[in-house]
Amino acid sequence: MNSPTDETFSSISPAEFFYRNRQMAGFGNPTQAVYSTIRELVENSIDACEQKQIMPKIRVSIHTIDSDELSISVDDNGVGVPTEEIPAAFGRVLYGSKYDARQRRGTFGLGVTMAILYGQITTDTPVLIHSQTENSPGILLSLSIDVENNEPIVLSQESLMRKSTGTCVKLHIRGDLKRSIDRVVEYLSLTTVGTPHACIVLDVDMQESLTWGPYSDECPSPTITCKPHPRSADFEILRRLMDKNPDFTLHQFLVENFQQVGTRTATKFLSFMAFDPSERVSKLSRRAVTKLSRSLQKYDAFSRPDSRCLSVIGKRPMQSAIKSLYDPLLVAYDSRDPSEWNGHPFILEGAIALGSSFPVTSLPTLYRFANRVPLLYDASEDLLTKVLRKTRWTRYGLKSPKSVAIFINLCSTRVPYKAAGKQSIASIPQIEEEIKHLMNSLGRKLNKSLKKTDKIYRDKRRIRMFTKYFEKITSFSADLADYPSVPSVSSMIDELFEVDTDV
Amino acid sequence: MSESSKENSLEKLRALGARLIESICDGKFPSIQIPDRSTANIHFDSELNHFTLGDGFVIRDSSNIKHIRSFAQLVWVASFAKNLLQSGRTSSLRDLYYSAEAFDIDFKNQAESDRIVTDLECAIGLAREEFAIYSEEHSSIFGEVTMEYTAPGYEGRQLDLTVSPDGLPIGPAIMTAEPLHTDANRILAVESGGIFSRLIESHAWRRFGSILVHLGGQPPRSTRKLLRKLTESLDIPLYIFTDGDPWGMHIAQVIISGSANAAHIPHLTVPSAEWIGITPQDIVDYKLPSETLKGVDLKRLDELSNDVRYTSTFWQDHIREFKEVRKKAEQQAFSRYGIDFVVDTYLPDKLSLC
Numbered sequence: 001m002n003s004p005t006d007e008t009f010s011s012i013s014p015a016e017f018f019y020r021n022r023q024m025a026g027f028g029n030p031t032q033a034v035y036s037t038i039r040e041l042v043e044n045s046i047d048a049c050e051q052k053q054i055m056p057k058i059r060v061s062i063h064t065i066d067s068d069e070l071s072i073s074v075d076d077n078g079v080g081v082p083t084e085e086i087p088a089a090f091g092r093v094l095y096g097s098k099y100d101a102r103q104r105r106g107t108f109g110l111g112v113t114m115a116i117l118y119g120q121i122t123t124d125t126p127v128l129i130h131s132q133t134e135n136s137p138g139i140l141l142s143l144s145i146d147v148e149n150n151e152p153i154v155l156s157q158e159s160l161m162r163k164s165t166g167t168c169v170k171l172h173i174r175g176d177l178k179r180s181i182d183r184v185v186e187y188l189s190l191t192t193v194g195t196p197h198a199c200i201v202l203d204v205d206m207q208e209s210l211t212w213g214p215y216s217d218e219c220p221s222p223t224i225t226c227k228p229h230p231r232s233a234d235f236e237i238l239r240r241l242m243d244k245n246p247d248f249t250l251h252q253f254l255v256e257n258f259q260q261v262g263t264r265t266a267t268k269f270l271s272f273m274a275f276d277p278s279e280r281v282s283k284l285s286r287r288a289v290t291k292l293s294r295s296l297q298k299y300d301a302f303s304r305p306d307s308r309c310l311s312v313i314g315k316r317p318m319q320s321a322i323k324s325l326y327d328p329l330l331v332a333y334d335s336r337d338p339s340e341w342n343g344h345p346f347i348l349e350g351a352i353a354l355g356s357s358f359p360v361t362s363l364p365t366l367y368r369f370a371n372r373v374p375l376l377y378d379a380s381e382d383l384l385t386k387v388l389r390k391t392r393w394t395r396y397g398l399k400s401p402k403s404v405a406i407f408i409n410l411c412s413t414r415v416p417y418k419a420a421g422k423q424s425i426a427s428i429p430q431i432e433e434e435i436k437h438l439m440n441s442l443g444r445k446l447n448k449s450l451k452k453t454d455k456i457y458r459d460k461r462r463i464r465m466f467t468k469y470f471e472k473i474t475s476f477s478a479d480l481a482d483y484p485s486v487p488s489v490s491s492m493i494d495e496l497f498e499v500d501t502d503v
Numbered sequence: 504m505s506e507s508s509k510e511n512s513l514e515k516l517r518a519l520g521a522r523l524i525e526s527i528c529d530g531k532f533p534s535i536q537i538p539d540r541s542t543a544n545i546h547f548d549s550e551l552n553h554f555t556l557g558d559g560f561v562i563r564d565s566s567n568i569k570h571i572r573s574f575a576q577l578v579w580v581a582s583f584a585k586n587l588l589q590s591g592r593t594s595s596l597r598d599l600y601y602s603a604e605a606f607d608i609d610f611k612n613q614a615e616s617d618r619i620v621t622d623l624e625c626a627i628g629l630a631r632e633e634f635a636i637y638s639e640e641h642s643s644i645f646g647e648v649t650m651e652y653t654a655p656g657y658e659g660r661q662l663d664l665t666v667s668p669d670g671l672p673i674g675p676a677i678m679t680a681e682p683l684h685t686d687a688n689r690i691l692a693v694e695s696g697g698i699f700s701r702l703i704e705s706h707a708w709r710r711f712g713s714i715l716v717h718l719g720g721q722p723p724r725s726t727r728k729l730l731r732k733l734t735e736s737l738d739i740p741l742y743i744f745t746d747g748d749p750w751g752m753h754i755a756q757v758i759i760s761g762s763a764n765a766a767h768i769p770h771l772t773v774p775s776a777e778w779i780g781i782t783p784q785d786i787v788d789y790k791l792p793s794e795t796l797k798g799v800d801l802k803r804l805d806e807l808s809n810d811v812r813y814t815s816t817f818w819q820d821h822i823r824e825f826k827e828v829r830k831k832a833e834q835q836a837f838s839r840y841g842i843d844f845v846v847d848t849y850l851p852d853k854l855s856l857c
């Protein structure tokens with residue numbers, strides 16, 4: 001038996017940790033890695049357009065370097081990255097500009113760096129970043145990551161103007177293009193359902209470009225950054241905010257740092273929970289902070305969280321994207337009122353569509369979105385899938401299998417992903433309840449439309465049948481009467497059924 | 504079919520077509536009036552002793568989606584008939600049913616196409632035989648009559664109906680032939696084929712001076728039409744000999760006073776014809792081997808006793824007697840007294856009574 005002194009204790013850098021656990025972040029194998037790289041880059045590109053209300057134009061290029069080595073680049077017309085931020089933004093794990101309480105695609109400051117890290121380890125090639133903002137002129141940078149120390153290393157740097165603001169990130173990775181291309185195409189096309197005002201072009205080697213969107217000319221209004229809701233205040237958030245404002249009294253601290261907390265609410269809360277409102281936050285013990293966090297999470301008299309920080313796809317853009325992509329016979333949209341889970345606001349929206357582009361199944365084919373981002377992996381573990389299976393679709397006109405698809409988007413300042421790969425949504429009772437209601441209401445809409453289209457079909461069939469017989473009557477009558485020619489009857493028939501449908 | 508009756512039929516079909524196509528050319532959806540064949544519109548004329556249609560009619564409107572299919576079927580049957588007549592051909596009802604498919608006209612079954620043919624008969628006032636459509640079943644005829652054909656290719660040819668000892672089938676050609684003269688002084692129509700053959704083989708037809716017709720159950724309309732024609736143009740009486748049961752009695756009745764189904768067709772009945780038996784009294788008098796009347800037979804008797812065609816005491820007496828003796832007997836039952844008993848004894852008895 002080894003003595004305890006034989007064990008070596010050491011800490012690893014976040015970069016190292018994430019590299020060791022790369023399957024968690026979606027870089028577990030060469031197929032998934034292609035998809036995840038493109039996904040992280042494209043999400044950053046769209047995020048970079050959102051606040052400035054730029055209509056995203058994104059070009060994705062994939063080139064085969066070697067049998068298992070690919071060069072991937074994603075170019076956007078977003079706001080760009082300020083020159084001095086580039087090394088850290090791209091070369092340091094858990095560094096980013098999206099930590100505030102606002103709906104974003106990225107969350108952890110993890111995505112692009114993981115891709116770069118993966119590329120660097122598998123191909124030993126640096127990443128190229130070409131970016132330009134309104135204030136910093138175009139710059140082309142080559143950098144790699146010091147994995148052990150979670151530090152960027154700038155290898156070269158030169159001035160190079162771009163046509164406009166924006167960023168192009170180009171890197172090499174080990175990847176399996178053949179096995180991943182279908183997923184990439186599906187991801188990009190679904191991305192234009194989640195972001196219908198975006199235009200995405202895909203170039204693969206020498207093949208013809210594929211283009212999706214834009215399907216909507218409405219640029220969503222920028223989201224508002226909100227202070228966190230008190231019910232979302234865990235120990236970490238409290239600690240971090242207290243470090244920033246050590247001199248605040250507890251009362252002042254709550255009013256200044258949280259939404260839905262005015263002076264009166266703060267007073268009521270603190271006396272109810274038996275805290276001293278005038279205590280300085282820097283003086284609070286660890287135990288007191290823990291207690292405060294628990295009390296905030298328990299207290300249900302705070303108003304609902306502000307949902308203006310959320311950005312839904314919206315009825316018209318979502319329907320128009322689905323119509324353009326799938327040419328369905330019918331599509332219906334619905335959304336739920338804002339709701340919250342643990343202080344995080346969320347909204348559910350969705351669309352249901354019927355059309356021959358979708359597979360014929362007894363349950364609708366589910367397309368999942370979280371904060372407008374399509375989720376393609378781990379469907380079976382997802383809360384949306386679970387609710388879909390529980391919903392009684394037979395009540396909604398699906399007694400026999402039909403080609404129906406359902407698109408559900410969950411918007412939240414905090415999407416409860418099951419893992420860092422951000423591929424499936426965890427079970428949260430409040431969210432589950434809302435999904436249930438949304439699916440039922442979409443089901444009802446489908447049923448209603450099905451009945452209507454059934455009637456349209458029936459009517460069309462009746463008219464076709466009538467036309468056939470009336471034409472026969474005409475030609476047989478002409479034959480009986482030895483008429484030399486058969487008159488056309490289409491206008492008579494049109495007139496007859498116009499009158500009929502008016503009734 | 505004679506040239507003139509063929510021209511008459513063609514003219515009626517053409518007129519129907521012209522009315523329809525002219526309406527369509529005017530942009531109006533045509534409709535067709537068809538005399539109503541529902542029971543409410545069928546009346547029994549006790550004076551003439553046959554059924555007639557009242558003034559009621561139904562309208563088939565081509566702008567009505569519920570009528571359009573049967574409307575098209577009707578016009579197709581008309582054009583089919585016109586082409587038959589023009590090319591000197593005939594068709595059976597069954598043939599017609601199968602021919603429809605080639606024209607993309609669908610009938611659910613032959614019952615439906617038969618009904619549409621009847622619609623056309625009503626709509627233009629012609630029996631289907633007049634537009635060259637016949638039923639499949641054939642009765643047979645045998646006897647000393649000379650007929651002259653009008654069938655295409657046979658026009659003017661004369662035929663003696665004794666040429667075949669099996670009798671001749673009553674098909675379109677004989678149907679449309681004209682009786683010229685006869686040495687017979689009556690027509691004897693019999694229900695079963697066995698008796699028909701017996702009458703020929705035993706030369707009884709000559710002894711009785713009879714033209715023989717084999718009915719074979721309820722005879723097709725063409726046979727009834729021929730019976731009418733023969734009795735009228737040769738001016739000789741018709742006697743009907745059937746099984747001794749309510750069904751046999753009714754075969755005779757339909758020949759005499761017609762049926763509601765054919766109320767729209769005139770000149771089908773032979774009001775002067777006589778049913779000679781087997782009557783219920785015959786079953787008793789001749790001690791015929793018999794069966795007891797069954798439930799359906801008794802029910803049929805009840806129906807007949809309330810039927811307008813059976814109001815006379817002659818018929819009511821027979822019905823009552825059937826109910827009393829509760830027996831029925833087939834024509835062959837006479838064979839118990841030897842196969843020639845029926846021609847040597849029974850028929851002479853019956854016919855001399857008449």
Ligand SMILES: Nc1ncnc2c1ncn2[C@@H]1O[C@H](COP(=O)(O)OP(=O)(O)O)[C@@H](O)[C@H]1O
Pocket residue numbers: 040044045048076078079080081089090095096097098105106107108109110111112113114166167
């Ligand atoms: N295409 C881009 N345009 C502008 N900024 C970008 C772009 N890509 C990355 N960034 C910046 O780099 C940061 C880190 O990106 P990333 O590692 O993907 O984390 P996250 O997207 O979760 O914040 C982002 O927060 C953003 O500020």
Ligand SMILES: [Mg+2]
Pocket residue numbers: 040043044105106107110111112
């Ligand atoms: Mg990102």
